[in-house]
């Protein structure tokens with residue numbers, strides 16, 4: 001059995017589905033600060049509470065035979081972190097230190113962390129490999145980088161084995177329609193583009209068209225949430241086999257511009273999707289594209305839904321169903 005923190009959230013709920021599909025029992029811990037109780041897949045046990053509540057986490061470890069923890073629970077709004085860094089260091093870094101300490105007390109020795117491409121900051125070379133310098137430009141990325149740096153100490157002292165998965169841009173929805181992205185407020189590009197297609201917003205705001213890229217808008221590496229979920233199952237299997245702890249980028253290795261994403265959404269939805277150009281959003285690097293060689297070779301990860309139109313189409317099916325279309 002695995003403990004999934006943040007299993008009522010976007011990527012966590014998809015990973016619960018993938019763990020269940022590979023035969024694992026799951027217990028979810030989530031404080032529902034940004035998640036939804038109804039996104040927790042059927043069959044998973046659910047505890048509402050905080051990762052830093054050592055009594056509650058300890059009780060879960062006493063009651064259930066937890067072999068490992070997949071840790072998604074976090075605050076993850078870059079803009080918010082710029083205005084309230086302390087909230088991010090407390091919730092993410094200190095909260096995870098508490099979780100790791102409780103794991104150590106209860107002898108739980110496997111850990112998969114949701115990390116982020118935001119640990120790299122402005123890239124010096126593209127594609128970005130795991131050896132790239134870490135110089136996050138925001139407190140959110142730094143809060144995750146500090147967690148990554150704690151992990152080798154828990155390994156050395158307590159025998160923890162861990163994988164830190166640095167996601168690029170998570171996107172799409174469960175191809176079977178069981179889960180999808182439901183953030184409020186929604187800051188991510190694809191769901192916001194689809195809100196325009198649904199008529200919930202009048203136009204997509206494009207943050208900057210003067211970047212040094214072919215069409216002037218930012219390039220990002222969009223990776224399907226079901227492919228991310230698969231990588232978590234593979235990372236746990238890798239640790240099970242006695243594979244070494246480590247850091248892995250998760251992206252498709254291809255960059256798409258904001259305007260290319262909007263064009264794909266026009267094609268998928270058949271809607272015109274008007275655009276409104278605005279200035280740059282603070283802290284956005286021009287290009288973020290992953291080298292995913294390590295995840296492919298070491299974990300045997302093979303993304304199944306790398307095609308941009310497929311990513312957008314699965315997100316569209318979920319968003320349209322939610323809106324009653």
Ligand SMILES: NC(=O)c1ccc[n+]([C@@H]2O[C@H](COP(=O)([O-])OP(=O)(O)OC[C@H]3O[C@@H](n4cnc5c(N)ncnc54)[C@H](O)[C@@H]3O)[C@@H](O)[C@H]2O)c1
Pocket residue numbers: 005006007008009010011012029030031032033034035036049050051052071072073074075076091095114115116117166167168169170171183
């Ligand atoms: N969405 C992305 O593109 C992206 C990219 C890189 C990294 N990440 C990371 O992936 C993880 C999941 O992201 P998401 O997009 O699914 O976010 P999400 O907000 O949908 O999910 C996070 C879940 O954690 C829960 N939670 C938050 N703080 C908690 C706490 N202290 N105790 C218990 N539960 C708590 C929330 O209620 C929510 O259900 C996060 O750690 C995020 O930093 C996301």
Ligand SMILES: O=c1ccn([C@@H]2O[C@H](COP(=O)(O)OP(=O)(O)O[C@H]3O[C@H](CO)[C@H](O)[C@H](O)[C@H]3O)[C@@H](O)[C@H]2O)c(=O)[nH]1
Pocket residue numbers: 076078116117118167168169170187188189190192204205206207208218219220258281284288
């Ligand atoms: O309404 C919008 C929303 C976004 N964008 C642009 O679209 C691109 C993608 O933006 P997202 O907000 O969807 O994603 P980010 O690249 O900002 O952020 C993601 O990648 C980060 C890594 O830098 C973190 O991991 C973060 O958690 C994760 O959401 C950016 O160029 C952004 O400026 C728009 O033009 N309009």
